[in-house]
Amino acid sequence: MAKTTLKNIHLSHFLELLRLFGELHGPVLSDQGVFSFAPLASASDLQLNYSRTQIPPKKYLLPFREEILHYQKGAYRQAVPYGSETVLFGVHPCDLDAMAYLDRVFLAEAADSCYATRRANLTLVGLSCRPDDFCFCSGPRESAACDLFLQAGEDGFSLTARSAKGEAITAAAADLLVETEKEIEPPACGSCNVLPQDPQLRFSAHPLWVKFAEACVSCGACSVCCPTCYCFDLREYPSLSGGAERVREWDNCLFVTHGEVAGGNFRATRLERLRYRFLHKYCGFTPLTGITSCVGCGRCKEFCPVGIDLRELFQDLPLDCGRTP
Amino acid sequence: MNRPRLAIAGLTACSGCQLTLLNCEEELAEVAARFDLVSFPMAESVEGGAPFDAAIVEGAVSTPGDLANLFRLRNSSRLLVALGTCAIFGGVAAMNNGVSTREELVAAVYGDGEKTVESFAPAPLTNFVSVDFSITGCPPEKQEVMALLCALLNGTLPPLATYPVCTECRSRENLCLLLERKELCLGPIIQGGCNARCPATGIVCEGCRGPVREANVAQELELLLERGFGRKEIERRMSRFKPEWDYGQRR
Known part of the structure; x- marks a missing residue:
């Protein structure tokens, strides 16, 4: 042994x-x-x-904020x-x-x-x-x-x-x-306990959608604290002496600016943004379609100031996950 | 390279915002070299000297003199930038706008003196002129002031952070004063960019930077009421840096 x-x-x-x-x-x-x-x-x-x-x-x-590109004298170099x-x-x-x-x-x-x-x-x-x-x-x-x-x-x-x-x-x-006689029994190598959801579920008539959209204060805690939220914003800042830096910073899909482009906003209302968050988190996008990115750590539930738990929107809870809605 | 012509001026305020610029000591020599600081009365360059590429204006408008000054700057500058909370929202000077009349306040401050200063309720710049850009804060953050100058030098305006105080506060791994300590923290509805300066030292966000773009004021009010704060106390706190709020606003 x-x-x-x-x-x-x-x-x-x-x-x-x-x-x-x-x-x-x-x-x-x-x-x-x-x-x-x-x-x-x-x-x-x-x-x-x-x-x-x-x-x-x-x-x-x-990191929350990092320089990813530096521009000087007509040339870009990647930050290391x-x-x-x-x-x-x-x-x-x-x-x-x-x-x-x-x-x-x-x-x-x-x-x-x-x-x-x-x-x-x-x-x-x-x-x-x-x-x-x-x-x-x-x-x-x-x-x-x-x-x-x-x-x-x-x-x-x-x-x-x-x-x-x-x-x-x-x-x-x-x-x-x-060496021990009786090895500590390792539990099964399970995967994420929150199963992928049907993308159509984000358009469900569940009354909680509207309730959550009204309560969300767009503070950003859910994504800042989420271990798999990786959406980021890119901004460029010139310096006084010429040259510029490009900065990457964590973003949140519930911010009004997240879907904002020149001339409009893909997700102008908080309700649309919640549906989008649900889609990304529990259904996945290309090329990770069908792959949930919720690993069940519970941070969003613990750190949301208004107690939003998107899982409450699942209509059919998987039987094997041992929890109640 | 052309040196952009700047006017930096203060209306009714404490001059702290202009001081923030003067406190950027490491960059001042470069700023003086790159810009033509045509008018900066607080730093003792001449008044006048129009036209300007940008006028950076601190303070609320509360006297006929302020108003004349503001119109002069607007008319002689390509860009007008509101610098700091007073210029954008009225600020501390405006906190009693909805509580006391002007006469009461003037009497309380100046007593029965022979002369009183002619004044009216302090108001933000946008009540009188169009404003091209704003840098919030009481006072603003140095790096945001410098970001503005660097952008002006490059013929543009800077993309400043638009998220609330909570975003930076959580990212700094601070204890949530609203959730964990149940204190009267305004973080969720206040414009970030300050790197959660106060909560990082255990002091609640008092809202000095004014509302974030899509402030869920109604929900914040509910949260604070649930935590046992009185409506009056909440409104008093919220109006410290911005006198008027729509307490029913959700977006």
């Missing part, structure tokens, strides 16, 4: 070892009392039992993100699935160079979790979308390497790992 179990007492050693693979980041509690992914100065800062961070790990791949190896520890399965989705968007043909650079520098160490009231998922599960996954048990973690990087980590940690 392979030695794949990390006892709790060895966790801090294991974390120190991870520092050999890059700058170590993980879930911490900020001074304001907000869970966030941040550099782990000390193992004692780690919040192993965190529910969810306010901002998902997408910030490591797609500062690249340092980062190990992100303690990412829950839903957030891992979310990053796998972002990879499909940004690393498909004509890969986004800023994203690709950051992604190549990121090592993901997953961690099992216990769903709370906000989660949309039916129960604990594992995700293969990482380099290494830690399944928490009573007195330790069962490690599963999911990539060459993950194998390198387990090899380096061999002295810390032990």
Whole structure:
């Protein structure tokens, strides 16, 4: 039997070892009392039992605001993100699935160079979790979308390497790992618990559409905090000395400006924008048609100031998802 | 390259917006080299000197002198830019417009002196002239003022952020003061671009930048009422930087 179990007492050693693979980041509690992914100065800062961070790990791949092009003296050059190896520890399965989705968007043909650079520098160490009231998922599960996954048990973690990087980590940690008679039972590698919806559902006569459209304050929290929302705005700013920079910044489909073009707006009302959000989130667009991008993390439900939960618009709830409308 | 001719002026205000420009210390030498600062009374260049490529105007209109000044600037400038909350919404000087009469306010401030200043209820620039561009804030953010100047230099106007304070506030991973602390935070309906300066330090958004373009005022009002704030207290807070709101507005 392979030695794949990390006892709790060895966790801090294991974390120190991870520092050999890059700058170590993980879930911490900020001074304001907000869970966030941040550099782990000390193992004692780690919040192993965190529910969810306010901002998902997408910030490591797609920062809120970044320069993507620089123009000077008649020529453009692409911005190159500062690249340092980062190990992100303690990412829950839903957030891992979310990053796998972002990879499909940004690393498909004509890969986004800023994203690709950051992604190549990121090592993901997953961690099992216990769903709370906000989660949309039916129960604990594992995700293969990482380099290494830690399944928490009573007195330790069962490690599963999911990539060459993950194998390198387990090899380096061999002295810390032990063989246990009874391996911690890994739950099934389930996928997203929110199943793809029929695109026609966005035109349903459900009265909640209008109610939500009236209540939405267009604050942007749902997409800022969503691990798979990647819509962005591009703006160009000239400088005093000539030249200019092109900036990419997170956008939200519920903002009036999102569908605005010269001469009009594709989605002038909030109701149209909600339908559009539903379409993108739960039905998918080309080339990801039929692929839901909701990974069930529950952030939109927790952080919406007016309690909008688009899933309430599903008329027929899938039977296997273990939840009630 | 032509040096754009600028007029920078203040009406009824605290001069803080003009000061924001003067506080852009790192860029000032370059600004002076690239622009012809024809008229900037606060920084002691001459008054007059029309025509201008752009007039950047701070403050509300509340005296006949303000009005004459504003008309002169509008008539002699290709672009007129409202700089700061007072110029756009009336600002702090206008907060009592709907509460007290002008006579009461003048008497309270100047007492029974022999001379009183001739004045009327402070009003935004758009009540009197057309405005080509606005930079909000009390005071505006340095980088937005600089973005304006850089754009003017290139013959255009800058694309400033149009989302509410919450967007930047959440992105900075601040604790939500409205949701978690149940405080009277105006973030959802207030124009962002300030990088959530106040909530980041634990102070609620008091709305100094005025309403976001599609402010759901009615819903924000409901949210605050649910949290136990009185209608009067909410209206008082909301009118601090903009005297009149449509409390039934949802978009």
